[in-house]
Structures are given as C-alpha cells and as structure tokens.
Amino acid sequence: MTATKPAQDWIKRAEPSGHVERIEAYFRGHGYDMHRHDTYAIGRTLAGVQSFHYRRGYRHSLPGGTIVLHPDEVHDGQAGTDAGFRYRMVYVKPALIQQILGGRPLPFIRDGISADPRLYAATEALLQSTTRPIDPLREDDALYEMAQALCAAAGHKALRRLPDYAAANRARHYIHASLEQAITLEQLARAAGADRWSLSRDFRALFGTSPYRYVMLRRLDQARRLIAAGRPLADAAADAGFTDQSHLTRRHVQTYGLTPDRWRRMLQG
CATH class of the missing domain: 1.10.10 (Arc Repressor Mutant, subunit A)
Structure with missing residues (x-):
C-alpha cells in the first residue's frame, strides 16, 4: 500500500493593489513563529483549524468566523489538526483605517476572532480568491464597510453627522x-x-447604496437599454463600461437573479 504524500505548504499573493496586501495560504503543520505586523491582519479560515497564540491565550479559528489581529500584537500560527489549514488574509495599514474613521480610536477585537456576521459580510470582497483582481472603487467600498463593521464588532457607537x-x-x-x-x-x-x-x-x-454599487447599477441600466434596443450582449457590455460579457452576466445575475440573455429572450413587445 502506497503512503499518501503529505501536502506541501504554499502561499499565494494577489497582484498588488492601491491599499492592501492579500494572500491565501495552506500549512499542514507549523506555519510561522511568533511575530508581529504594523498592520491589521484580517482574514478567515477556509478549511481545517487555524490555531495561534495571541494575547496570553491560545485561539482556534474555524471556517465561518473572522480573524482580526490588531497592529503590533504578537502571534504565531499552526494547524490545530493533522489535516492542516487553509486561509485568506488581508493586511490593512491602521493609518488607512484612521482616514476612514476620521480620528476615532482604532477598533480592537479582544480575542483575535470575531463571530459577528456584519464583519464576516463586510470582509467578503477583500477576502475573495487571490486570482481575482478587485476593482479599485469596489476595494475602497469594501475598506469603508470593513472599518465600520470593525467598529460595530468592537462595540463602538456610531457617530452621527449631517451629510453633505x-x-x-x-x-x-x-x-x-x-x-x-x-x-x-x-x-x-x-x-x-x-x-x-x-x-x-x-x-x-x-x-x-455605496458608490461602487451605484456605479454597477447605472451600468446595468445602460446595458439593459442597449440590449432592449437590439444590441448584441458583448457590445452592450462594452458600451456600458463592463470589462466583458461575462462581467455583465455576473453582475446581472447578482442584481436581478437571471442572465441578461434570458432577460432579453423574455422581453415582449
């Protein structure tokens, strides 16, 4: 009987963006020694158990939660089981969070792991696959939403001001x-x-709605007008500002629940 070769550790980095660093990694056992970042390290465990020492405790991250390591807090990382662990992480400078919050104290998640569903949802865009680039406006939208969700998860009260x-x-x-x-x-x-x-x-x-979503919805409006007027889907996508037809299709399904081709075929009159 041939023994199964253990999986090799690996790290994948996303293409650099304007504001953040994104990685996805797998470790089958020991990951990294005690160290610290001068950034927030925010992520989620995708598979397995991700264990780490943090603030005089030993934490165990499972899929479904959000890891939030505060800047300059010492931590390590290793697999909590023999299966290893896979995770994604985004590194965000505290100065950027400060710009968003306008001088409010940095939000602090005491145990390094949060079960708050608002924070999990707010980090979805930034923690997508490293093979998928993030539109710059969407990245800024996601950073804003993540900063607000961090404050909520940390128990900060929302500040009220008259909008301009x-x-x-x-x-x-x-x-x-x-x-x-x-x-x-x-x-x-x-x-x-x-x-x-x-x-x-x-x-x-x-x-x-957010600036990014507003842009996407107006582009969908434009694409629908062009499609209804008889333009081919690929041309409608390009003229409405989508990167290609598949981009239009993904956004159309996310917003309306059906493909633009099906919507076109269902039009009457």
Whole structure:
C-alpha cells in the first residue's frame, strides 16, 4: 500500500493593489513563529483549524468566523489538526483605517476572532480568491464597510453627522457622465470637492447604496437599454463600461437573479 504524500505548504499573493496586501495560504503543520505586523491582519479560515497564540491565550479559528489581529500584537500560527489549514488574509495599514474613521480610536477585537456576521459580510470582497483582481472603487467600498463593521464588532457607537448633500450629488452627476470609463473614489472625491471617506459615508446616507454599487447599477441600466434596443450582449457590455460579457452576466445575475440573455429572450413587445 502506497503512503499518501503529505501536502506541501504554499502561499499565494494577489497582484498588488492601491491599499492592501492579500494572500491565501495552506500549512499542514507549523506555519510561522511568533511575530508581529504594523498592520491589521484580517482574514478567515477556509478549511481545517487555524490555531495561534495571541494575547496570553491560545485561539482556534474555524471556517465561518473572522480573524482580526490588531497592529503590533504578537502571534504565531499552526494547524490545530493533522489535516492542516487553509486561509485568506488581508493586511490593512491602521493609518488607512484612521482616514476612514476620521480620528476615532482604532477598533480592537479582544480575542483575535470575531463571530459577528456584519464583519464576516463586510470582509467578503477583500477576502475573495487571490486570482481575482478587485476593482479599485469596489476595494475602497469594501475598506469603508470593513472599518465600520470593525467598529460595530468592537462595540463602538456610531457617530452621527449631517451629510453633505451638495458634494454627494456632484459625485452622483460625475458617475452618470462617466459610466463608459473606470471610476475611482479619488475621482469622485475630486468631482465632489470632498474627502473621499466623508464622501463614501455621505453617499450611502443620501442615496441608499455605496458608490461602487451605484456605479454597477447605472451600468446595468445602460446595458439593459442597449440590449432592449437590439444590441448584441458583448457590445452592450462594452458600451456600458463592463470589462466583458461575462462581467455583465455576473453582475446581472447578482442584481436581478437571471442572465441578461434570458432577460432579453423574455422581453415582449
């Protein structure tokens, strides 16, 4: 009988982005010795048991929770079972979180693991597969949502302030005039004459959705108008600002629950 060769440890890094580092890794036993980062290390265990020493305790992360290691906190990592563990992690500078929070204290998750579903949902975009690039506007959206979810999970009370309607509306008009090109939060902030994180907060408060999702919905509106007028799906996708037809299809299914091709075939009159 041939013995099964043990799996090899590996680490995959995503292509560098503007603000964060993303990895996915597998360790079959010992992962890494005690060390510390000057960033937040936020992630999730995908398979197995991820065990680590943290703040005078020994933690065990399972799939379904969120790991939140505070900047400059010492920790190690190893498999909690013989099966090894696989995980994804994103590293975010505390200065960036501070920009989003506007000078509020950094949120702290005491045990290094959170079961808060708001935090799990808010980290989904940043913790997707490392083989999938993240649209810059979506990344900024996700960072904002993650910072707010960190505050909620840490028990911080939300601050209330009057949103700047004029600035947010200037950003909205810029979106409508620029759907055929890539749009970043920096561009929206310049058009609005506002700080990008204040704009991100105010846009949600005033228009009910994030800047990234608003862009996607307006592109879907444009694509549907073109498809209804008889344009081929690939042409409609390109003219509405999607990277390709499959990108349009994914977003259409996520928003409406059916493919654009099926929607086109169902149109009457």
